[in-house]
Amino acid sequence: MVLNRDCWEWNKLRTQLPTDVDNKIIRHNFELKSNTDDKPIWTETQTGSFSVGTAWDKMQQRRPKNxxxxxxxxxxxxxxxxxxxxxxxxxxxxxxxxxxxxxxxxxxxxxxxxxxxxxxxxxxxxxxxxxxxxxxxxxxxxxxxxxxxxxxxxxxxxxxxxxxxxxxxxxxxxxxxxxxxxxxxxxxxxxxxxxxQKSAISVRWIKPPSMMAKLNSDGSSKDGFNLGQGTSNMAEASALLYGLTWCANNGINLVWGETDSLLLVKCIKREWKPPWKIAKEIQQIQNLVEENGFNISHCFREANKLADKLASFSHSTNGIQVFNSFSVLPRSVRGLINLDKWNLPSFRIRPVKPSLLVYDPP
Structure with missing residues (x-):
């Protein structure tokens, strides 16, 4: 047995399994639950479900890119x-x-x-x-x-x-x-x-109602991030989880959480199946939302510039940094706070499909 009371027996694990399997277990940090059935995870897809297409891509030898x-x-x-x-x-x-x-x-x-x-x-x-x-x-x-x-x-x-x-x-x-x-x-x-051809819409940060705190979160991934190694989805989930945990530990229950990750919001609301790599973080966020009555919603990235700017600072800092006053924030962040405070809009610009070039084959 390589499990003992829901914990890995690393001494036995290293002797019974190949080194590459040990490394995968450490890297993916699989959660152990004694009262639930084991289930296979296909690591080549985000959902963890097997697909013939990803299996073919894994097996075949690709030619050089043309x-x-x-x-x-x-x-x-x-x-x-x-x-x-x-x-x-x-x-x-x-x-x-x-x-x-x-x-x-x-x-x-x-x-x-x-x-x-x-x-x-x-x-x-x-x-x-x-x-x-x-x-x-x-x-x-x-x-x-x-x-x-x-x-x-x-x-x-x-x-x-x-x-x-x-x-x-x-x-x-x-x-x-x-x-x-x-x-x-x-x-x-x-x-x-x-x-x-482009389209533009105005986007604003929305001020929360009276007596309610608003938590805007964002994650930044650049070969890893301040909350651990992983992808951008992992960065987004870890950032929101940290913010909600901080609110719960400090007795702040009337919280409106906002993130620019539509995937994260849909997974928290159980509308989409979460990617297997962040399933653990999604479950923890769902537990916090249900226990404390938090509200989670999606916003455009242009309305989340302040959180995005703070997240980018994680690449130049070590550990977790907390700012307790407006004056100690970086100058660029203070400017974004003032823009949100004055309710000034940002503009979301997206390309529009061409309309003048029409081809009608027989």
Missing amino acids: DILDNLWHKNIPFKMCFLTWRAIQDRLSIDSKVASLGISIEPGCYCCKGDIAGNTRENIEHLFSYGDLAKKIWSFFAAAFVSKIIPPIICWEIWKSRCSSKHEITKNKFTKARIGNSWSSLCRAMENAVN
């Missing part, structure tokens, strides 16, 4: 276009040069060129999508300035459609589906608006 292929897929572009571009990059299209390599006799010719080149050139990937008459004409137009990464899959798709229609049909396909204006200036304007 920036071109990683940036190829875009949620606003139909999958068939991105997939065709991927096939072109990987040389996986059934063009004449590939067919001829199988020993099948094919007359030289390019279906996207004119004149002597069209009859004397054997079709290949580079010629079709880069050096052919049609490809050079299109790329020279769009290469005049920076364009969004959604343009190349569209161009490759239309070049391929034009090639196939020229080879197998009588009428050539035309580029009429990309509605981006008739001039280069209209395209640039659409791209600029797509990048620069």
Whole structure:
């Protein structure tokens, strides 16, 4: 047995288990409960539940990262276009040069060129999508300035459609589906608006009602933090747990706790399943909330700047530091307190999806 009265028998543990297992037990600090059933935890997911996807990622040997292929897929572009571009990059299209390599006799010719080149050139990937008459004409137009990464899959798709229609049909396909204006200036304007469109809302710190204390908490993680090693979720949970414990120990029961971590609030209210790494801290916070009647709510990060600023100081201090008066606080923190005191707003700025660039594939 490696357990004795809900405690680890470290002497037996080190002799019976491999060293890497001992280190995992120490690092994750698993809580022992004699009256509850053991349950497996899949450490590759936040929830602790097994998934085939994470198991596959763990087992397979990943290839080196390819920036071109990683940036190829875009949620606003139909999958068939991105997939065709991927096939072109990987040389996986059934063009004449590939067919001829199988020993099948094919007359030289390019279906996207004119004149002597069209009859004397054997079709290949580079010629079709880069050096052919049609490809050079299109790329020279769009290469005049920076364009969004959604343009190349569209161009490759239309070049391929034009090639196939020229080879197998009588009428050539035309580029009429990309509605981006008739001039280069209209395209640039659409791209600029797509990048620069933003929305802004005013956000304020809300003063608590009379006779109630307000606790704003935030955690900061940078290779570890002042309350222990861990992720940003662990930092958020540990900070809130410390603040609520301090309030409970000092007899402050009318407390309004506020944090900018939506995950933390949802887990405390039992609306979401907590990540297994912070399940212990979430349980302790829930116990404090139920025993003392604390109220926990979510706020935007822009309304929690003071707590965020104080949390960032944890990287330059050792241990826990308590400020008992306004005058001993850092100057930048005192300024944020005055902004909240005067009820001045902050602005939450978020990008807006582009609206001028519309693509309607057939």
